[in-house]
Amino acid sequence: MTDAEELRRRTRGLLADHPPATTDRPDFLKARFNAGLAWVHYPEGLGGLGAPRSLQAVVDAELEAAGAPDNDPRRIGIGLGMAAPTILRYGTEEQQRRYLRPLWTGEEVWCQLFSEPGAGSDLAALGTRAVREGDGWVVNGQKVWTSSAHVARWAILIARTDPDVPKHQGITYFVCDMTDPGVEVRPLRQITGEAEFNEVFLTDVRIPDSRRLGEVGDGWRVAQTTLMNERVSIGGMRIPREGGMIGPAARTWRERPDLRTHDLYQRLLKLWVEAEVARLTGERLRQQLVAGHPGPEGSGLKLAFARLNQEISGLEVELLGEEGMLYDDWTMHRPELVDFTGRDAGYRYLRSKGNSIEGGTSEVLLNIVAERVLGLPAEPRTDKDVAWKDLAR
Numbered sequence: 001m002t003d004a005e006e007l008r009r010r011t012r013g014l015l016a017d018h019p020p021a022t023t024d025r026p027d028f029l030k031a032r033f034n035a036g037l038a039w040v041h042y043p044e045g046l047g048g049l050g051a052p053r054s055l056q057a058v059v060d061a062e063l064e065a066a067g068a069p070d071n072d073p074r075r076i077g078i079g080l081g082m083a084a085p086t087i088l089r090y091g092t093e094e095q096q097r098r099y100l101r102p103l104w105t106g107e108e109v110w111c112q113l114f115s116e117p118g119a120g121s122d123l124a125a126l127g128t129r130a131v132r133e134g135d136g137w138v139v140n141g142q143k144v145w146t147s148s149a150h151v152a153r154w155a156i157l158i159a160r161t162d163p164d165v166p167k168h169q170g171i172t173y174f175v176c177d178m179t180d181p182g183v184e185v186r187p188l189r190q191i192t193g194e195a196e197f198n199e200v201f202l203t204d205v206r207i208p209d210s211r212r213l214g215e216v217g218d219g220w221r222v223a224q225t226t227l228m229n230e231r232v233s234i235g236g237m238r239i240p241r242e243g244g245m246i247g248p249a250a251r252t253w254r255e256r257p258d259l260r261t262h263d264l265y266q267r268l269l270k271l272w273v274e275a276e277v278a279r280l281t282g283e284r285l286r287q288q289l290v291a292g293h294p295g296p297e298g299s300g301l302k303l304a305f306a307r308l309n310q311e312i313s314g315l316e317v318e319l320l321g322e323e324g325m326l327y328d329d330w331t332m333h334r335p336e337l338v339d340f341t342g343r344d345a346g347y348r349y350l351r352s353k354g355n356s357i358e359g360g361t362s363e364v365l366l367n368i369v370a371e372r373v374l375g376l377p378a379e380p381r382t383d384k385d386v387a388w389k390d391l392a393r
Contacts, residue, residue: 002040002051004058010049011037011062020068029071029105032063038071038104042088046100071106075337078148079103079110083156085229090173090214090222099154099175111152112230113143113176113200114223118393120145121361123158124167124220125391128202130159130174136208137161137174139182142201145358149185149198150334152178156226157207158219163389170388171219175211182206192350193330196338228298230359239279245312245341245348246275252319252345259319268319271312278304296372299365306355306362309340313349320345 018031032038033047037059042048063070073080080103087099102108119126128141139159149155155176162170176183182205187195214222242250253260253268282301317324327346340355341348356362370376383391 002049002055004055007037007040007049007051007055007058008062010035011059015062015066015068020066025069026105026107028069030101032068033101033104037063039084042100046088046096047104071104072337074339076103076106076109077338078112078152079108079154082112082226082230083110083154086156086173086213086222086226089225094210095175095213103154108153109148109151111146111149111155111178112226113146113149113155113157113202114226115145116142117144121364123223124171125388125393126158126160126171127393128157128159129163130161130172130207132161133206136206137172137212139174139176139202139205139207142199144188144197144199146185146198146200147196147338147358148336149178149200150187150195151336154178155200156213158223160388161219162217164387165217166385167383167388167391168220169217171223172216173213173219173222174207175213176202176205176207177211180205180207187334189332190350191353192347193327193332195332195334227360228296239282241276241279242272243279244275245309245316245352246272248341248345248348249312249316249319252316256319259321264315264319267315271308271315274304275308275312278308296368299360299368300373302359303362303365303369306352309348309352309355313345313352316345317349324349 014032014035014037018028020028023031036042036044036047036049038047039053040048040051040056040059041053043050071080084100084103087096087103091099099108103110113128114123114126116126116128126141128139128143130137130139137159139157141159143157146155155178157174157176158171159174160170161172164170178185182203184201184203185198186201188197188199189195190197249268250272253265278301281304285297285301324345326344328344340351360368367379371378
């Protein structure tokens with residue numbers, strides 16, 4: 001049984017053999033993965049030691065104190081938070097050994113090919129087709145709102161493999177090589193001026209069956225692992241007190257007494273308390289993850305994340321008055337990472353508008369919380385038993 005003291009010993013051994021000051025960052029990260037100190041709750045040989053997930057904090061504290069490099073988790077968040085748990089649960093041994101180490105070290109960036117122009121909130125209605133041909137599949141379709149597609153090597157992809165069964169049953173889950181012929185990535189410029197999102201066109205893309213995750217037709221169940229982890233990773237990120245959106249707003253309040261009013265004070269105090277409650281709830285949710293897989297509660301946390309970000313950023317712009325209307329840079333560029341809280345108040349205000357869409361719309365998440373957390377009756381759905389090909393579109 002690996003305990004905290006054993007993990008400290010292993011971590012100090014890693015630091016002694018690969019001193020951060022003299023070891024190249026990629027070499028250090030590979031050595032950390034090989035030592036089982038990447039994510040300690042993963043199996044041995046896959047970056048872990050089969051230890052309790054809660055002990056990861058022991059390793060992280062030792063490495064941070066020693067000035068060791070991290071794997072830039074914001075840049076590779078989709079791989080870490082969504083692809084890796086799905087590969088671990090449904091991937092073959094060969095797939096796990098091929099994908100997990102370069103995913104964790106950041107050598108290979110991942111993106112998520114789920115949403116489509118006609119299948120966003122109703123993801124199961126997706127129309128991208130994968131047709132079996134020999135020992136592989138030929139994929140045609142269009143995906144949208146794909147973060148990091150312009151820098152990604154791999155994508156997690158769901159496609160329809162059987163149009164003759166109800167929409168949830170005819171989906172299969174694949175790993176798509178973003179460098180393959182037929183994959184075209186086009187930028188989508190956002191209200192912030194950036195093109196952080198993309199649309200992806202798939203034209204006769206050939207995917208070998210060895211890159212399938214899970215059984216044929218079982219892609220919806222596999223995708224639920226991805227989606228539950230996505231909502232936890234977005235809404236349940238570990239942050240310190242006054243981390244996230246509330247930090248800049250509180251800092252402005254403290255540093256600019258000339259901007260204060262009684263009404264703004266009452267609103268800021270209310271949002272500060274709500275942000276702290278959400279932060280502590282996220283800590284509790286992560287403790288729940290120690291015992292198993294993420295549940296629908298992550299949807300509630302992601303709901304709170306979106307609402308709070310929008311309300312706090314709106315308050316910050318109002319607090320700054322005319323200054324809040326300024327915008328630092330409208331130049332079109334394609335960033336390598338998603339920064340919800342970066343830059344100035346105007347950017348935060350505009351960027352937060354997407355928080356209630358990405359990772360599941362707030363309307364869809366409200367349904368999930370109502371039905372799967374509170375146990376309320378499900379909304380009537382007349383299309384659950386209708387073959388996908390017969391659905392009105």
